[in-house]
C-alpha cells in the first residue's frame with residue numbers, strides 16, 4: 093500500500109466551464125443532474141434564478157450536500173436518492189438537458205468503508221449505494237470462470253485466469269480487505285507495464301461489476317432519451333474506455349445517416365434520433381489537469397435530440413457480452 097500518496101480529498105467538478113458553455117444557451121427550465129456528488133454542477137446551474145435542478149445520486153453519503161442546496165434553493169431544487177437508471181420515475185416536463193458525470197468522487201475514492209481504491213487499506217466493499225452485493229461477495233462466492241470473465245471483459249486484464257485461480261486458492265484463508273486482494277494480484281500477475289499498478293484493471297472490473305455500471309449506463313442513456321423533448325441535450329462525461337465506447341456508440345450510431353449497402357443510394361437512417369453537435373470529444377484543459385490530476389481521463393460528449401422513433405436493438409446487441417457478464421451478479425442477490 094502506498095503511504096506516500098497525498099491527494100486532496102475534496103472533489104473538484106470536472107469540465108465545469110465547458111459544461112456550462114454547452115448548456116447555458118438553454119437556460120430557463122429544468123436540468124437533470126444524474127450524478128449529484130457534492131453538487132458542483134447543480135450549484136452552478138442554480139446560480140441562474142430561472143433554472144430548476146432535479147438531482148440523482150445512489151450514494152446516501154451525499155444526501156447531506158443535497159440538504160444544503162435544498163435549504164438555499166427550495167422549490168428550484170429536488171434530490172432523489174436513486175440510481176440514474178430510474179430517472180423515468182420523475183414527472184418533470186420541459187427538461188433542457190440531462191447530465192451524467194460518471195465515475196466516483198474523490199471523497200468516495202478516499203472512503204475506506206467503500207474500499208474502491210487499491211492505494212488504501214479498506215473493506216473489500218466497492219458499493220456506491222443501493223447495491224445488491226459487495227466485492228467481498230464476488231471474490232469469495234463466484235467460481236473461477238466467472239471471476240476470470242469479470243476481470244477479462246470488464247477490466248481488459250490479460251492475466252484474468254491466473255488471478256482468478258490465485259483468488260480461489262487463497263479463499264480458505266479469507267480475503268477480507270483491499271490489501272488482501274492487492275497481495276494476491278501482486279503475487280499472481282506479471283509486470284507488463286511499470287507505469288500502471290498491477291491492481292488497476294482488477295479493481296476497475298470489480299467496481300464496474302459490483303455497481304452494475306454497464307447496465308446502469310445503458311438504461312440511463314435510453315431513459316434520458318425517452319424523458320427529454322426534441323431539441324434538448326444529453327451530456328456525458330466518462331472516465332474509462334469502456335464507458336466512453338458505450339456513450340460514443342449510442343450517440344454516433346443514432347446520429348448518422350447510414351448507407352444500407354455501398355451499392356445502394358443513401359437512405360435516411362430511420363434510427364436517427366440525435367444530432368452530434370460536436371463531433372470531437374472535449375477534454376479538460378492543461379490548467380484543469382494541473383489543478384485536478386484525476387480529471388486527466390475525463391471525456392465529454394453531447395448530443396441534441398432530433399427524433400422520436402428509436403429502436404435500441406443494435407445498442408443492446410453491441411454490448412451484450414458486457415451485459416451478460418453483469419448478469420452473473422444475479423447469483424449473488
Ligand SMILES: C[S@@+](CC[C@H](N)C(=O)[O-])C[C@H]1O[C@@H](n2cnc3c(N)ncnc32)[C@H](O)[C@@H]1O
Pocket residue numbers: 103104105106126127128129130131132133134148149150151154174175176177193194195196197220308
Ligand atoms: C464523479 S461524481 C459526480 C460529481 C459531481 N458532478 C460534482 O460536481 O460534485 C459521480 C457521482 O455519481 C454517483 N453515481 C455513480 N453512478 C450512479 C448511478 N448509476 N446512479 C446514481 N448515481 C450514481 C456517485 O455516487 C457519485 O456521487
